[in-house]
Amino acid sequence: MSPIKDLALVYEAPNEAGIFSGGEIVTGSVSFTLTKDTKVKSFKVKVKGEARVHWTDNTGDKRRSHNAHRKYFKDKEYLIAENPKDTELSKGVHSYKFKLKIPEGDWPSAFSGFHGKIIYTLEAWISRSWRMPAYVQKELKFVTKYFPVPDQIMCPQTGSVSKEMSKGDVQMSATVDRRSCSPGETLSITAHISNMSSKNVAPKVSIQERIHYHAITSSKHSDLSVSKVVGNTIKPNSVENVSCQLKVPEKAYTVHNCEIISVQYYVKVYLDISFTIDPAVTFPLVIVPAGVASHTVGPHPAGAVGAPSYSDFPTPAAPTLPAATGPYGYPTLDPMQHGAMISGYNNAYPQSVASYGFSSAVYPPSVVQPQAPYAPPLFQHEQQPPSYISMFQPPSSNKSDEH
Missing domain, CATH: 2.60.40.640 (Immunoglobulin-like)
Incomplete structure (x- = not known):
């Protein structure tokens, strides 16, 4: 003993x-x-x-x-x-x-x-x-x-997507109020949705966590929804403006400078339509701890207009933005006009359209949400991550000098 x-x-x-x-x-x-x-x-x-x-x-x-x-x-x-x-x-x-x-x-x-x-x-x-x-x-x-935080942190990101269906079509333009934030902060998301189809559509917004693991001969990845809100159903042949607030998880950080593990986040705005692939717009999001913004380096995330989408739809044309510009030369966006959608819809939002909010249902990190076809395949966590001891075994006494 x-x-x-x-x-x-x-x-x-x-x-x-x-x-x-x-x-x-x-x-x-x-x-x-x-x-x-x-x-x-x-x-x-x-x-x-x-x-x-x-x-x-x-x-x-x-x-x-x-x-x-x-x-x-x-x-x-x-x-x-x-x-x-x-x-x-x-x-x-x-x-x-x-x-x-x-x-x-x-x-x-x-x-x-x-x-x-x-x-x-x-x-x-x-x-x-x-x-x-x-x-x-x-x-x-x-x-x-050190984080790859963009200079124009508070400038919105805007994108649009269109979905043609057998009976009519669905169009959506969406805006996220910033490119970067800290854990625990709240994002504001707005969207203009035109549902000219014969189906009900449900607007949904989530923060997705994309993790890549790299080994010598292979790699593995997962795409998880770490926060989510669901909007009210939009009936066929109607147009709605929707908005919501989405809280960033407290323990989420972007990991960009590790060769074998990377963690990225993006905001996904999509329409849940039964029996069809959901049209979606995604916006890269850099999550930075509070107090480190003065130590930022690295490339900027994708531009605000037409942020990359991981849906199966072709990249839409850049939205038509108002001519006025704000700080950093970025166009000033009217809260009721985020830019035109594709398929010929380029009018301002109708003044008679009511504004609908999102429900506050938040999904736990363990829930894996639907994935767009071009995103990495889903990986469902079926058990808790292994303990530190199982992955980093302390050396035996005869090798203690190596440590």
Whole structure:
């Protein structure tokens, strides 16, 4: 039985949110109790960042595993240096302070998914000759300082789509009020819908999370709805203006700077029509933690007009926008006129059209929503993501020097 008891690791949070970034110092202490005098080979504390992906494919009787691993940094401090002769510690309570630095760098934000993790940990190891080491670990909240945030954050994005049907057609133009936001903030979405078909249509808006996992020989992806609202049904041969507010999930962050895991978000505005492929307009969305906007780098998301759509419809012509311009030279949009729709509809919204809101039904992150044909195939989570221990096994005592 090990004489090392109550091994505890405590660190000081750098801010109220407890979030670390590159270049910051991690300070704290490690304490433990010895039930008897004990010889220790070494005692060290380290902070490290790494990413790992893993999944298994089954093809007939064959089973193939896919793996990838990236190490970002490691800093360690010896509280008891390793010597040829072990250090003997007396029975009782022991406490040691430490100070480690996270190197400056464009490290990706922490992330946990079903097939992989980007994780930052603080660890303490007590090694003894011919014995298993005593080990304790704490996971750190880490967010990068660098995001590909567009300059025109508050400028709207506008797009349109048309769907021809056997009896009449359906047209929609939609606008999202910004290109970038922070977790917990609210997006405003408006849409003008012309339903000249014989079917009912239901407007829906969702924030989609698209995750890509990359291994050496393969890749895997998923497309999940992390927030959603549903509008009132629009009857056949009618025109409506609809609007809604959609809250961004509290723990959502864009991950753009990891080679083996990427996390992207987009707003999807679509019409639910029975027995047909749903017409949709999508808008890229960069989700940035509050307070890091001054450290942004990288390319801008797609332009505001005619944002890319992952539907099966051809890219519509750019909407006709009012001539007036606002900040950054972006056209000023009248709240009742977001631009023309294709198929010849280019009039302002009728003044007699009533405005319909969306219901506040919010879908949990685990619900996988319908996917447009050109988007990556859906992946339904059937179980909880694997634990840290199952993906990042601590090394055995005979390899502790490598860590």
